[in-house]
Amino acid sequence: MYVTHYYISTFYQRLGGNHLKLIKLCQHIFLTLLIALSSTNLSAQDMVQATLDDTTFHWFSSEGQDIRIYYQQDSFAHRHRQMLLRSANSAVKEASGYLGIAEFEKILRVFYLNSRTEMERVVGRPCTGFANWDADAVFVVVNPDWRSFEKHEITHVLTMLSWGSPAPSSSWMIEGIAIASDGWCREYSVDQIASHYLSQDMLPQLTDLFDDIRALGEVRGGMIAASLIGFIRHTYGPAALRRIWLNGTDDLSDILSVELDQLESTWHDYLRRSVTTGVPVDLDTIMESGCG
Numbered sequence: 001m002y003v004t005h006y007y008i009s010t011f012y013q014r015l016g017g018n019h020l021k022l023i024k025l026c027q028h029i030f031l032t033l034l035i036a037l038s039s040t041n042l043s044a045q046d047m048v049q050a051t052l053d054d055t056t057f058h059w060f061s062s063e064g065q066d067i068r069i070y071y072q073q074d075s076f077a078h079r080h081r082q083m084l085l086r087s088a089n090s091a092v093k094e095a096s097g098y099l100g101i102a103e104f105e106k107i108l109r110v111f112y113l114n115s116r117t118e119m120e121r122v123v124g125r126p127c128t129g130f131a132n133w134d135a136d137a138v139f140v141v142v143n144p145d146w147r148s149f150e151k152h153e154i155t156h157v158l159t160m161l162s163w164g165s166p167a168p169s170s171s172w173m174i175e176g177i178a179i180a181s182d183g184w185c186r187e188y189s190v191d192q193i194a195s196h197y198l199s200q201d202m203l204p205q206l207t208d209l210f211d212d213i214r215a216l217g218e219v220r221g222g223m224i225a226a227s228l229i230g231f232i233r234h235t236y237g238p239a240a241l242r243r244i245w246l247n248g249t250d251d252l253s254d255i256l257s258v259e260l261d262q263l264e265s266t267w268h269d270y271l272r273r274s275v276t277t278g279v280p281v282d283l284d285t286i287m288e289s290g291c292g
């Protein structure tokens with residue numbers, strides 16, 4: 001089995017069962033939902049090979065320093081392959097830097113698909129992004145109406161391969177760290193959206209975020225988690241994120257040497273200081289059309 005980014009609820013249920021190694025991530029609107037691809041009996045490597053062998057697709061590829069990208073003839077990705085290759089290469093370097101990983105020696109493979117329909121053919125779900133870390137591969141949709149989230153998916157691969165699976169109490173970080181690494185939803189930064197929630201008195205208690213992120217809703221939970229992760233990284237560095245990831249959020253206060261209420265108030269102050277106020281965030285459009 002693997003996982004796809006799809007519905008966050010399934011994802012956390014699986015995490016609660018400690019099945020993380022058996023799943024991959026599939027991105028739906030913007031966020032991810034983890035599901036077990038039990039409908040296929042393919043291994044991670046077999047899934048990539050099956051995609052390459054599928055004659056429905058006509059793959060071309062280009063290789064950069066850390067990455068190989070695949071695209072189909074006459075597709076949007078084919079026409080923009082040079083830009084996408086640079087973008088994917090940069091995504092590996094930037095995501096590595098975000099996580100504090102000095103060097104990632106594998107060549108990651110990025111498959112650009114035209115549509116959710118094609119994604120469903122490949123991974124069994126009509127998501128817009130899919131991270132398959134056991135095969136060093138990600139699959140992303142890109143077309144004139146949807147920007148690809150390769151950096152988000154690559155961050156999933158790098159965290160899982162470099163850090164390993166998170167402690168169960170840190171499962172809220174999985175999506176948050178990928179969203180934070182990517183940094184954007186439509187034209188808004190993650191912190192702009194979190195600041196909007198703060199102004200609406202819609203930021204939850206940290207314990208509520210940690211205990212049940214899905215109860216906050218897919219977009220709200222993901223954006224708030226990402227903003228908090230960005231603040232922790234900004235203040236304490238990526239090594240602190242890694243420790244929380246591995247040791248569990250139960251140890252967060254000890255790792256950061258701060259009480260939760262103090263962390264919460266300094267994060268809120270950080271948002272008030274660093275985000276330009278008065279930027280109207282169109283949440284309705286995000287909820288309706290996603291972050292692409």
Ligand SMILES: [Zn+2]
Pocket residue numbers: 005025027031032152156174175178
């Ligand atoms: Zn994700």
